[in-house]
Amino acid sequence: MSKGDERSAEERKIDEWLPVTSSRNAKWWYSTFHNVTAMVGAGVLSLPYAMSQLGWGPGVTVLVISWIITLYTLWQMVEMHEMVPGKRFDRYHELGQHAFGEKLGLWIVVPQQLIVEVGVDIVYMVTGGRSLMKIHDLVCKNDCIKIKLKYFIMIFASVHFFLAQLPNLDSISSVSLAAAVMSLSYSTIGWAASAKKGVEPDVDYSFTAKTNLGVVFNFFSALGDVAFAYAGHNVVLEIQATIPSTPDKHSKGPMWKGVVVAYIVVAVCYFPVALVGYWAFGNSVEDNILISLEKPTWLIVMANLFVVIHVIGSYQIYAMPVFDMIETLLVKKLRFKPTWYLRLITRSIYVAFTMFVGIAIPFFGGLLGFFGGFAFAPTTYFLPCIMWLAIYKPKRFSLSWMVNWICIILGVLLMILAPIGALRSIILKAKGYKFFD
Template sequence: MDVSLELNHQHNGGSKFTDDDGRRVKRTGNVWTASAHLITAVIGSGLLSLPWAIGQLGWIAGPVFMIFFSFVIYYTSSLLADCYRSGDPITGKRNYTYMDAVQAYLGGFKVKVCGWIQYLNLFGIAIGYIIDASISLKAIEKSNCFHKNGDNSPCPASSNMYKYMIIFGATEIIFSQIPHFDQIWWLSIVAAVMSFTYSSIGIALSIVKVIANGGVKGSLTGIGSVTQMKKIRQILEALGNIAFAYYYSVILIEIQDTIKSSESKVMKKATLISVGVTTLLYLLFGCTGYAAFGDLAHSSLLNSFRSFNPYWLLDIANAAIFIHLIGAYQVYCRPLFAFIEKWAIQQWPGSKFISRETTLIGSFKLNLFRLIWRSVFVIITTIIAMLLPFFNDVVGFLGAFAFWPLTVYFPIEMYIVQKKVEKWSTRWVCLQMLSLVCLVITIAAATGSIDCIITHVQGHKPFKTSY
């Protein structure tokens, strides 16, 4: 796991056309571009489950935990930003990726652990996005059915969910053939616009619902009409969902590598802006959604508006989710694509099958190895999604699984090494206490999510059970 993902750096010395590391394309990023990248990365499908998560925790604990996670993300991201350069913060060696930073400061076995967690998590996120995208298309079909046949119509669509997964997978096979990350910038912009589209629609619909209800629903302690064991399990799962909604530290170093100067200072400002905007949007979305539906808030908010009129507005929101997830799938899979392909080139440097590029149309180039392996990757993730369509449980588990190591542990440990924080000093003890608290939350949330997954597996019949 020691292969760098950075493919476009040449170490020939700086000039007016290159940066200090000889990079061919000079960095031009600033606080606003970095903020835009972070906001785009953070706001995603995890937002849809926030009203349900607040419903498990209640009006007090729900917002408090949301603010707590935003604080943790901001603080540890600030520590991580200081680790972009090794040694001198101005002239020290750049760490182009998250794994490069772990290699520079911690090294050894921890690099491999970081790599496995990072790439397994990216693999899992890809599966979750396929499931969520299919749920969105299924929601459009059911919304149209209710509008046509009435609110009491059964409108069965259990088998169509798998059809939608296949449609999403086929679309990703096509987009996966775009060779390099920088060539899908337009897809990322479209995805970002779509994320703001469906989140805005969700907030607006919830406000309309609250007005129609004549008041705010929900309670201070959350859902109470369940057994104590189920209540505990759902609270733990809700913590995982909130953690996942804030998850972006794994790509922070890569974003920081686009900033033209004063990287650490600029990145901290960008982190403050992005976390502030995201937290405000999350609080609005989660609280208005819970206020609108109370204990009946669905694990994906838009599904709560089953027969809303005008129904086409709800269709637009679900279509926006589908389009957003097409781009998000590509963004999160690109680091994994680059890692495997660079590893293959290093293992078989003389193989024409791996390295040969054939120009097809314009500047588009086809590589047989890329065509086959990326297609197989998409097919595998699609099949797994079809076998395990437990979206809310998967989201909770992914958030819990990756939150502590990638968001808290590695940033804190690297910061301690970088700043030479003395062991058992006040700062060292406080950092370790923060890490321990987040570890306990991670273990608890993972336990709750795994329990929910086991419960669903017991009654699940592949390709037959509806979700």
């Protein structure tokens, strides 16, 4: 953990090598596209499907409340980054250690953060592979050899063996910018093409499940889909760590400006896709709106290409804090020398691991809804609120106290309910499944 001005020359040298603390030259707009890239994942394309499981009223309510709560908890994290004069909490777990104590803070934050970041990277391996496969199938039609998904996942992974060697978040800023532009582009294609197509002749807005129990389980699962769409908090302190700070001008000013712009972009992406997609297709919408559209072919090929470019950047944004954790452990605890070949070996092993799991379990999205329910909801919806209460201790029944407790209660409900729906989804999908098929 960083010790501010008390660090020795050796500690400063190591911090200058580690990915999160090696560069502090980022501009406020870097935080905008890093946050957009982290937040607006390919999960936005499943929001119309989530709406079909939630219905109009509850669906719009869940989307709006999630947007407001996660913007509020993101503001809390930006504020807490430099709450101790002369010190910066550059990593989520460092803030956790300040709030809960050295050991307990690590055990509370690190497992949840790793589930989210490694889980998202595995999902993006599968998403990138599926989008490449969709492009191949649309372009070739009946003229090409049928290629299995696992080979497309390998093709997608091959890019990351190179990109993973970029040293820090600043060095992937151009990749992140391209990814942010792509997320806005394919989201626009998703809702604009749906709007142009218009409402299906036999559109049906009733629930697809035939039993009350099925409706309830699907509702819970859809809550998990919405939670998955707001996962950017896991990297926000690491992003803020790249912004310069002085006693007169703290990093929270430019960071918050970037976050506000990013959240406007998030709203522009999420709400039209969710509402227009559901309006056009009703309960027949696929779990990826681009699959429901199919025509015009060139537009859907382009949208899938945008998805591939976006998840390349997003994979790296989520991988960088994991690289930082691994390299901190190796260099600070196990006393390895901070060298380029240590970085080459560890990062290549990580990329290979996420590729391997993505190939082995391509329905990992269901698993993420299950495990991620325990990690996504806390790290995004209510862990920042618990830290805020623990550190600032607002007066009981004050506005701050009540708002934080409302967020905590809603977040805990989400953490309990989302995995229940996801578990049923896994059981249904796993029937007759063959590993590495």
